[in-house]
Structures are given as structure tokens and as C-alpha cells.
Amino acid sequence: MAFDWHGLLTGRWNKKKFSALYLPVIFLLLCCWAIARAFYPLDKGYCIDVYRISRQGNISMNPVGGWFFIISTGIAGLCFIFYFIFAYRRLLGSYTFLSRLFLLCGCVGGIGFSLVGVCPEGSGHAMQMMHDFGAEMAYGGLGSAMGLSFLILSLKLRKKESWPSWGQFFILFLIVFYFAIIIPFMSNFPVLQWAIFSAVLLWQLGLFLILPESAENRGKT
Numbered sequence: 001m002a003f004d005w006h007g008l009l010t011g012r013w014n015k016k017k018f019s020a021l022y023l024p025v026i027f028l029l030l031c032c033w034a035i036a037r038a039f040y041p042l043d044k045g046y047c048i049d050v051y052r053i054s055r056q057g058n059i060s061m062n063p064v065g066g067w068f069f070i071i072s073t074g075i076a077g078l079c080f081i082f083y084f085i086f087a088y089r090r091l092l093g094s095y096t097f098l099s100r101l102f103l104l105c106g107c108v109g110g111i112g113f114s115l116v117g118v119c120p121e122g123s124g125h126a127m128q129m130m131h132d133f134g135a136e137m138a139y140g141g142l143g144s145a146m147g148l149s150f151l152i153l154s155l156k157l158r159k160k161e162s163w164p165s166w167g168q169f170f171i172l173f174l175i176v177f178y179f180a181i182i183i184p185f186m187s188n189f190p191v192l193q194w195a196i197f198s199a200v201l202l203w204q205l206g207l208f209l210i211l212p213e214s215a216e217n218r219g220k221t
Contacts, residue, residue, distance in 0.1 A: 039065025077114025112137025
């Protein structure tokens with residue numbers, strides 16, 4: 001049976017089918033990051049309140065575990081793009097402009113996340129610049145997508161559409177609010193990078209759970 005690339009690239013896979021791709025990738029990412037930390041040399045040690053997330057992928061400091069970080073982060077970033085296409089197709093509804101902006105920001109964030117992996121820190125000046133640029137894309141793109149999803153859900157709730165419920169909306173609001181209040185302090189406290197990454201993943205998973213099973217019937221939009 002041929003792989004349905006068209007359905008994946010247009011966001012028309014059903015929820016069960018997409019979860020079989022998305023959830024294992026997220027699980028693989030978390031496992032590989034744990035392995036990267038486990039392989040970090042004991043004489044130096046990896047401490048989340050001292051080192052940024054990307055230090056796991058620094059090959060000069062973590063020659064074995066760094067590859068687990070690099071490969072898994074690169075793959076997860078690409079999967080994020082498919083995720084935002086999937087979500088866009090279901091958020092579309094009557095909010096075409098906002099949904100397209102959500103998709104754009106999400107894809108920018110996914111590409112940036114992937115760059116953080118494939119251009120690891122400590123690999124020379126040019127690679128470091130790409131790494132830093134990818135990090136800015138990831139934080140800016142994913143953060144903007146979170147805010148836009150909150151705005152779209154607010155409009156849907158105001159119009160009393162079939163979803164989300166007030167409970168679903170409130171939970172996602174708490175995650176977005178948590179992200180918004182801690183990101184200004186991220187550069188001063190490396191541990192907050194982990195808090196922000198956790199917020200992004202929780203938001204993605206939370207939004208995924210409440211998204212409807214089928215995509216909006218909007219032709220080739």
C-alpha cells in the first residue's frame with residue numbers, strides 16, 4: 001500500500017492516522033534528549049539550570065550523546081511542520097487569514113527547531129550563527145502560533161461554535177499564559193528554556209486532543 005503523501009501534506013489524514021506519526025516522533029525526541037544528557041561526560045556533567053538545551057548537541061563536549069540530540073531535533077522540527085498543516089486544516093473554518101498566519105508561524109517555528117538540531121552549537125562561527133538564527137525562528141514562530149491558536153479558539157468560543165468547550169479553552173489558555181510570562185526571562189535563566197519547551201509540547205498535545213477528527217471541507221485551500 002502506497003504511503004499517502006498527499007493526505008499528509010494537505011493535512012487531510014484523520015486524527016488516528018496522524019497520531020501514529022506525530023506521537024512516536026515526540027516520544028523519540030524525548031528519549032533521545034534523555035540519552036544525550038546521559039552520555040554527557042561525567043567530569044563536566046549536564047545541569048539544566050546552568051546549560052541551555054542546545055548544549056546537549058555540542059559534539060565537542062558530548063561526542064556520543066550529541067548525535068542523538070542532533071538527529072532527533074532535526075526530525076522533530078520537520079514533523080512539527082506536518083503538525084501545523086494538520087492543525088491548520090481543522091482551524092480554518094471562517095478564520096482564513098488567522099489560520100494561514102498560524103500555519104506560516106508554525107512552519108517557521110518547525111524549520112527553526114530543525115535548524116537548532118542540524119546546526120549544533122560549538123561547530124564553528126557559521127554554524128553557530130545558523131543555530132542561533134534557528135533558535136530565534138523556533139521561539140518566535142512557535143510562540144506566535146500559540147498566540148494565534150488562542151485567538152482563533154477565542155473567536156470560535158465567542159460565536160458558540162461546536163468546539164472548543166470552556167474547559168478545553170481554559171486549559172490551553174493557562175499553557176499559553178505560562179509561556180508568555182516566562183519567555184522574557186529565558187536569556188537570564190537557562191532552566192526556563194526547559195520550561196518553555198515543556199509549554200510548547202503541552203500546548204501542541206492539548207490542541208491536538210481537542211481538534212476535530214475530520215478536516216474542514218475547503219477544497220484545495
